[in-house]
Amino acid sequence: MEKINIYVPDNVGRILENDASLFEIFKRDGRTVNKNRFLSMLITGFYGQYVKEYKQKYDAVKTEMVGVIKSAEKRDILADSILKNVILPEVPTRKGKNPKRLSLKPTKDTESLIIKIMTDLGDSDYISQYFCRLLMSYCDKPLNEREQIxxxxxxxxxxxxxxxxxxxxxxxxxxxxxxxxxxxxxxxxxxxxxxxxxxxxxxxxxxxxxxxxxxxxxxxxxxxxxxxxxxxxxxxxxxxxxxxxxGPQFAINDDEESCVRLTDYGEKSFSRIYYGRPCVDHVENREDGHYYYFKGSKDQIFFYFRRFGYDDAEVIAPESLRQKMISFHRDALSVYQQD
The missing domain is CATH 2.30.30 (SH3 type barrels.)
Incomplete structure (x- = not known):
């Protein structure tokens, strides 16, 4: 089969490229995004769900017409038209405003599915427009749901x-x-x-x-x-x-409590830096700083607080975590001290 050109809005193209990178769909070099493999995984993973969601909308529109239009055939045609032209987002054309072109090359994993879609569509729609709507529907979902797809x-x-x-x-x-x-x-x-x-x-x-x-x-x-x-x-x-x-991203295998002393500026940084922030168990405000206590993963605490300024956050306990942070800053300093 020949490759299929799909024209999508620019923002949809950016989301797809970003997802492929975030989900680490790379070629063998481990760096270059494998766009065709990503699109293939998306289509095979989302097609069944997309058809189900489309049918739910289609049936809902038809139900509203039962008392108005007696002909079932006319209801089917009108419901399909309303979905494509009113409810579903507008599909950009090749000459439209800022379209992003995606090339889908059928593989052994997608060829039979693409043939099925083309057969089901018949003359009612273009395959490129169908895939555009599918991709736009995918991009409307939260990131974690897109990963599940x-x-x-x-x-x-x-x-x-x-x-x-x-x-x-x-x-x-x-x-x-x-x-x-x-x-x-x-x-x-x-x-x-x-x-x-x-x-x-x-x-x-x-x-x-x-x-x-x-x-x-x-x-x-x-x-x-x-x-x-x-x-x-x-x-x-x-x-x-x-x-x-x-937080499920870090393993926990002990009950040891961790303590980090923050300066006033360190507290401000703790409030601002959201991603990776560990859950606080309790805080003790003392003359020499703010002592934050944690019961979560030590790895999470290490990776989070190593982003702070050297004097804004000090690991107090446990000693193993304190020494790990000391080694990190020592190694970083040695790099900058090299001739």
Missing amino acids: IFRDNYELLDEACKSNRPVAFTTIWNKSVVHEVIPYRVVVGQGEMFNYLICAETDDRSGEQVAKSYRLNRITNLNRSNRMGTISDDVKRHLDMMLHY
């Missing part, structure tokens, strides 16, 4: 595994040589309702003990589900519940 097969398999307590095995896109065998607990949305995370129990290779782990949905690949049942220990389950409360 792109990785629909994995998302649904993991969701089912969580409900049935079935272990799964997978690799990640950044290290396909290591197989992770885990017991899924929840697939949840992270901070700011941006990305989806699988929080799960996994046996640590060094200690042999079960620990809580977190994996981003988009990075899970080569996913397989087991038929046997899995059991998560009470201690790990408690930590997984803490991750649900404090």
